[in-house]
Amino acid sequence: MRILIIGGTRFVGRHITEAALAAGHDVSLLHRGRTGPGLFPEAEHLLADRDTGLAVLDGREWDATIDVSAYLPSQIENLAGSVSTGRYVFVSTTAVYARGQKPGFTEDSRLAELDGGPVPDTVTGETYGPLKVLCERTAIERFGPGTLVVRPTYVIGPYDYTGRFTYWVNRLARGGEVLAPGDPSAPIQVIDGRDMAAWIVAMAGRGDGGTFHAVSPPPPFTFGDMLERIAAEVAPPGTTLTWVDTDFLHAAGQDGRSLPLWGEGEDTSINTADPSAARAAGLDPRPFGRSVREIRASEADFSVETTVTPAREAEILAAWHAR
Numbered sequence: 001m002r003i004l005i006i007g008g009t010r011f012v013g014r015h016i017t018e019a020a021l022a023a024g025h026d027v028s029l030l031h032r033g034r035t036g037p038g039l040f041p042e043a044e045h046l047l048a049d050r051d052t053g054l055a056v057l058d059g060r061e062w063d064a065t066i067d068v069s070a071y072l073p074s075q076i077e078n079l080a081g082s083v084s085t086g087r088y089v090f091v092s093t094t095a096v097y098a099r100g101q102k103p104g105f106t107e108d109s110r111l112a113e114l115d116g117g118p119v120p121d122t123v124t125g126e127t128y129g130p131l132k133v134l135c136e137r138t139a140i141e142r143f144g145p146g147t148l149v150v151r152p153t154y155v156i157g158p159y160d161y162t163g164r165f166t167y168w169v170n171r172l173a174r175g176g177e178v179l180a181p182g183d184p185s186a187p188i189q190v191i192d193g194r195d196m197a198a199w200i201v202a203m204a205g206r207g208d209g210g211t212f213h214a215v216s217p218p219p220p221f222t223f224g225d226m227l228e229r230i231a232a233e234v235a236p237p238g239t240t241l242t243w244v245d246t247d248f249l250h251a252a253g254q255d256g257r258s259l260p261l262w263g264e265g266e267d268t269s270i271n272t273a274d275p276s277a278a279r280a281a282g283l284d285p286r287p288f289g290r291s292v293r294e295i296r297a298s299e300a301d302f303s304v305e306t307t308v309t310p311a312r313e314a315e316i317l318a319a320w321h322a323r
Contacts (some may be wrong), residue, residue: 199278
């Protein structure tokens with residue numbers, strides 16, 4: 001099968017490309033050439049910026065197109081006007097849902113909507129989810145009801161340039177007293193990018209459509225559960241978790257960038273999605289502990305500068321104990 005991947009060299013797209021090549025497909029990658037030079041020599045590389053022109057797609061046809069990099073509905077409009085494809089796959093997000101979802105919510109639950117007026121052309125924390133909703137609708141309008149829409153929560157795995165989940169794997173592997181932020185009962189879900197990628201490629205190959213959550217495990221699963229299970233895999237003996245109050249952390253200048261995946265006391269109900277439809281369609285996430293071990297062993301040890309330093313973590317913990 002001939003597959004066009006919009007992106008395909010960075011994290012989620014990279015895993016999808018690896019899965020498509022491993023399955024024996026003929027793969028073309030549309031990207032700007034800024035990430036992963038030398039990656040995937042067996043694939044065709046079409047260099048273009050989707051926001052400035054897609055003439056490189058003129059006169060070409062693919063059996064399926066997998067889009068991992070659309071954040072604005074105009075980007076999908078432009079793509080639909082340029083590409084000739086059979087199946088279209090859009091990688092969306094569980095952030096499309098309105099706040100206050102009930103645990104175990106399904107794919108037909110209430111979505112987040114913009115408050116009218118012109119469609120924003122800037123992605124922010126407030127517009128991200130509603131813009132993805134419009135992207136989904138545009139995709140179905142332009143590519144038809146057979147469009148495959150995948151809604152993941154936090155994606156984990158090697159090559160994660162955000163360093164969010166990797167921070168906790170590496171921090172717990174260092175051991176000692178670990179600052180754990182906020183409420184340990186706050187829900188969270190993750191999906192290993194490799195498992196999601198293999199499933200997406202298989203779905204595209206079968207010509208399956210519809211909307212699916214790509215999340216694991218089923219709720220309830222909490223931030224406390226996540227840290228405890230990471231610790232069980234990589235933490236040395238004597239490692240402890242100290243849960244520090246959200247208001248205290250805010251006063252100390254900490255947020256979800258310095259302590260990744262922390263909901264900061266905000267609505268986290270979108271981390272309680274029902275994965276049963278995707279599981280019935282073949283999504284088979286590897287055990288959580290296996291993902292942790294493989295991420296720790298991976299040479300792709302991405303980290304980000306915004307995470308709390310060991311010295312600052314120790315200062316906050318000392319202040320917490322002395323309060």
